[in-house]
Amino acid sequence: MATSPGAVDVEVAPEPGGSCSSGGGSEEDRSEQERLLRRGELLALGNHLKEALETYSAALRLGPPPAGGSRRRLGTLVDCLVLHYRLRQRGRHKACEAAAGSAPEEEEEEEEGHQEEEERGRERGQQREDGAGATAGLFRCCGCRGFPAEPVVVSCGHSYCRRCLREELRAHCRCCGDPLGRAPSVAVVLGHLAEKWFPAECQRARGWRRLGELLGQGQLREAYEAASQALLEDSSDLMLHIYRAEAYAGLGDLKSALDDLNTVTTEMPNWPEVYFRKAKILRNAGSIDDALQLFLHCLALDEAFLPAKIELEKMLCDLLSPENVSERVKESTLNSTHFRSKPFIRNSEMGESFDQLHLNLEPDLKVQQVMPELIGRNLHRTQSAHSLNLTEKIAKDQCLKRVSSEPLLSSQEKSALLKRKLSVSEQDVTVSEDGRNKHKKQGETSKRDAAFSLPCGPAEDLIDASDFECSLCMRLFFHPVTTPCGHTFCKTCLERCLDHTPQCPLCKESLKEYLSNRKYRSTQLLEQLILKYLPAELSERKRINDEEMAECSSLTENVPIFVCTMAYPTVPCPLHVFEPRYRLMIRRSIETGTKQFGMCISDPQNGFADYGCMLYIRHLDYLPDGRSVVDTVGLKRFKVLQRKMKDGYCTADIEYLEDIKVENYGEMKKLQELHDFVYNQACAWFQSLRNKFRSQILQHFGPMPEREENIQMANGPAWCWWLLAVLPVDPRYQLSVLSMRSLKERLIKIQNILTYFSRDQSK
Known part of the structure; x- marks a missing residue:
């Protein structure tokens, strides 16, 4: 039964008791298994991927791994495989560039023609963006980069389409890296703006949602017919191709499904989700090696794409489990050229096959220079560095040497590949139709925008400041904050309401969890839209806020x-x-x-x-x-x-208030004598207290301040105030001492209090 593109079918990598586990074992077996798992992780971090696979397989033969062990250790292996895959892609690109230097003139002219065509495409995209304004760049999902017909705002303040969060396509925000958490409700203000400004796009998105519902309900034929009819009306809608591909796959027509997905990759070669869906179709068709390639390519484009990482971990666990490990399977999976010969994989989209990736796995110090980030993140889970030296004793396979002559990357290029936040629009390498990797120039987003049919800016008569008003203060949003229930308020307005009750001021939904987290992050999209379309109103709003803050900041x-x-x-x-x-x-x-x-x-x-x-x-x-x-x-x-x-x-x-200073030398001398006498009297009183009382005073007020040399400061000696705070005196009496501006009078008051308490203790 097929599922909709909105309902990504993710099978969680098996934990103890899953398909890759064979039951429990003795304490000795578990200890040996833990040693093998750690060794496999070290081998992966050391770029010995072939040996790492064999070590993981040996560990799984001993029984189920510790709780969470397989996912944790295989996650490290997947990270290393993706990094290695990306390096190999870049290495091949360098090799193509070197070969192009000695290529015939015809190839050089062809390459120049490609570059000119790309440049013209970028210029057209820039003209389109300049003509339409920057709204197309603003009003988009931070996840899939498409139009957010059902916009939601996550806790970090960035906006996503509801589908991206509901189906857990990502675990962390691709803009700031914060955890996304559960999908909040649709943002009311942003949803209203989307419907008002871009009704056609919202209508199209409703059609996508309907197709997703049909697929989710198992109505494959109806979904196929609806998608085909919609494509007759608008053949440029790439999401329709994806939905129809899901319907084709559910009906068993895999070739047509892949043709639809290849149409999408031709227009948008850097959309990770398309490769993920192609990989799922190939995996279900039994093409395991091809599916592995596509999953790796998906993660190479976006290593934070959670479903692909989970699927790849599961596939590796299945392949390395005892029932699947055999020489035939390993040979087919790790050293196959089947991927290149597949007729329905167009344009050599994946570049090198998994067998070539696997061949360059012998220890290489230059390749290991790009591993410090992974090692730093995972070394605490491994044994000591001495364990890493064991890898040097592993015999090298002679067949690995045939790739040793391929060009290596510079340290600067390798470091660039370790950046953790690789967004689709920022990805610096694409795979062309001839299998070559090409660098994308910074800001090249026009083709992606056109493929997504992102809307132009709204008509001027549709821009209304009242659409951006806070429902509490009835003024323009200032630091707008969107709650999990989807309502937006000024940050200060919401905080004042939450001071009284932890409920949304509009829908009365409980905001206790939201209040406890206190992540009142501004809604980035709203701030950007206000800045672009209502600059004068925003300037006035800031002026009023500055005046209010200035009034509150006076001392x-x-x-x-x-x-x-x-x-x-x-x-x-x-x-x-x-x-x-x-x-x-x-x-x-x-x-x-x-x-x-x-x-x-x-x-x-x-x-x-x-x-x-x-x-x-x-x-x-x-x-x-x-x-x-x-x-x-x-x-x-x-x-x-x-x-x-x-x-x-x-x-x-x-x-x-400040103390009046004494200028006369004789009076100053008498004041100093009085000060020293009262200070000694205070020390004697404090020492005469019971240990219980002394410890309570020390815990609450700290130790008594030392005697200062200069007693004529603005507030007088600090020990006087400390003593007044700890003495059990009526607050009215303490207030009279606080108001005194004469240090002499204050010392006499304190002396009288100490004399009274000393007499009381003697009784």
Whole structure:
């Protein structure tokens, strides 16, 4: 029964108990198997791929591998095979270039003609893009690069068509590398824009979806007839060829299926999914070696294409399992020339066959120079470096020497091939119809865009600023964020709503998981569209936002006030923030960059006291439900001049307090004597406390500060504030000391408190 192109048929590589496992074994067998698996991985990393295959096969004969072992180790083997395949493709390209240097004039002229034709194609594509605007480059899926009729926004902020995520064609974002996770709902705003701006493309996409549903339901004949009828109306629609190929394959007409897929590869030679589907058809037809070639080519184009990697791991596991390992099978699979002779594989699309790939597997230090990334990623899973030396004792097969004369790559070229994010549009090597590899020039995307029939820009009368308005603030989106339920809001608007309840403001769907992750990434496509089509409105929106931030960043006017407890200069003040108004206040303090706010105790008449202390946020930890633990430390004292309110929390205009300095030498000498006496008295009091109390104070406030040489600082000696914080005194009394601008008066107050507590302890 066939499946739709949207429903990629992926069989997970077998784990213990699967087809490549033969049951359990003794402890000795498991130990030997683990040794062989590690050795096979080392051999693969050392570019001894032939020996690696034999070692993996020997390991699987001993029984099922450890849990997850086959997938993990075979994943390393697949990475090495793909890297080796890509190197061989580039090596052949270099060989063709060298041969072209001594080719007859006719071949040189033919090559120049090809280059001129490619240049003309690029120019036409550039003119098309210049004429249509950049929307075709913006409004596209980041995965398949096609038109996103059902756009979804992933957690990193990039946009994909729903099909790419629903069918798990990729595990990581091809733009930034973040995990994609489960498919979110269709983005409402982007979906509305797609329908409004590009109705024809959306109608076409609905036809694709209908074909996919027919294939998924097993209605192969109906799907074939519908696809054929649609192709009569629009023969340039490559997706229709793919759907019809799936229908052909389900009906058993493999040659017609491959003809349709070859039509797609002719137009789009760098679309990995097409090679993946061809490989599946060939695998089901029994052409294992050809399928392996195509899977490798798919991964060479896009090594993050997850279904192809899983299929290749499974095929290797099946081929190396005890029931499949025989000299006949290995000879057919690893040394076959059958791929070149297949009549339905057009234009030598895969370049070299798997037998040539396998022949250049003897140790080669120059080839191993391109392996550091793979080795660094996998060496922690292997034994020590001493184990790698065992590979040198393996006998070399004489037949491997026939490729030793082929050109090698430079270190710079090899390093370029190790880049992990190889997007389809950025792939630097293609396979031409004559089997040669050709470099793509940077920015060559016109042919791909034309094949996908990406839309031109929208008509001017369709661009409306109201389509880009946040439903909460009713203003133009600023840092638009799209939730998993598909609704888009300004980042600040959404955060304020989540301060009160972890639900979507529109559909009331739970956003607890979204809140706990706190990945409020801006929707890249919306930002780009706003920047392109609404630059004036965006500039005005930024101006308003800057004014709001400037108002919140002042440290003397409209200073946010946290009404809670006493705070002192230099003394730590940990806080547990859970009220929505204070969540907003703390967030604004972080966003403005000041990381400061005022702390005052409550006052029944005025709301908060006339004096307080500025706090600086040293560290902030968010809890999954939106609460936070804030580590702050006191900075400067202040006096409240005027009280205000902003968005539910208190603000104030303030002036900062500093101690009045003593200039007279005689008074300064007396002040120093008083300071030293009170400091010694404070140390004696602290030492007289019980060990339990002392340990609690040290844990919460830290040790008592040392005596400073300069006691006439703006806030006075730090030990005074530390002592006030730990003394069990009424906050009103502490507030009176905080407001003093005379160090002498403050020391006398502290001396009176210490004398009182010393008398109380003596009783």
